[in-house]
Amino acid sequence: MRFRHALVVGGTGMLSAATMHLCRCSHRTTIIGRSESRLSRFRSLGEGVEAKQVDYTDIARLEEELNSIRARAGAPDLAVCWVHSTAPQAIDRIAEITGSNEKPGRFFHVQGSAIEEPGRRPSPSETRLRALPNVIYRQVILGFAGDHGNSRWLSHEEISVGLIEAVQLDSVKFIVGRVRPWSDRP
Template identity: 30%
Template sequence: MKRTNHALVIGGTGMLTGVCLYLAREDYSVSVIGRTFSKFKQLHVDSQPNSIFPLLTDYDTDDVDEEVNKAIQERGPFDLIISWTSNYRVLERICEMNHGNASFRLFHVKGSLRYFKDESIRIHSRCNYRKIYLGFVIEESGSRWLTHDEIANGVIKQIRIDEEVGIIGQIHPYEARPR
């Protein structure tokens, strides 16, 4: 069965694993950039057949260009990119490599500090750029960082509602964040 949509998830073998599995259930071919083969093996066990495609590389190396181009040649341009990377230049290159005439969406997952101070990123004209900031949770005993499930579910929600800026958890008051 040929899947109709193609997604790229950068950092999909960690906290975004749930996002990869969701996209696979939604009929996406999911290309996943990650560094650790053992994490890909578990992702394959949990996913539907022929839905997850590992790009075993570090996004901070030159190999990423080759792996991304190969994924585009095999499964077509990305309709959707989900990225948990602080390397904005690599993300810009990946968006430039995403050949095709159609627009695509990029959900850029960022830590809470980036909400207050961020660097610029060049956005391709066909890219609908979305920012998702990861915050924290305040509980009776203090504050804590988000769990992987909370992050994945929050990213999935942002994909569905497609807002330009989303916050998972809270980022105010910033002084209340876990230390």
């Protein structure tokens, strides 16, 4: 697994270990987050890593920054996106600058377990992403762990290990932990 340009959005919290791993195995990595102190830990990894302070709810600023990243470092061949569902426009903008029609990039969309609720239909955002010619859409769903009657949310380590595995396996849909039976959800 070696990417020419990995873009990670929302990877400086619970996904920090996975983001570190991607920095080490990518020629270039661009990281987007808000907190300067969190971003600075990644900058020290070397000159192949660029960490940009952008609030992804400011769509105009995000778009400007993404265009500038693409002009400078080329289209990402890998995007990892943990963006709260309150900002679907941000997800669309990130997907739009990933890959190209000739050479689609991998787009790993990290989502919470809520999207696996029985009977739930795909969101308009998911449907749009799947139809984009420039991305190969991948889903990473964060489930839960533990035994029946004793279930719990995943640790940060479990989440990062799961994401790395999902990228390595290039799974269309990868569930970290489990989401069934739904009644076990903590």
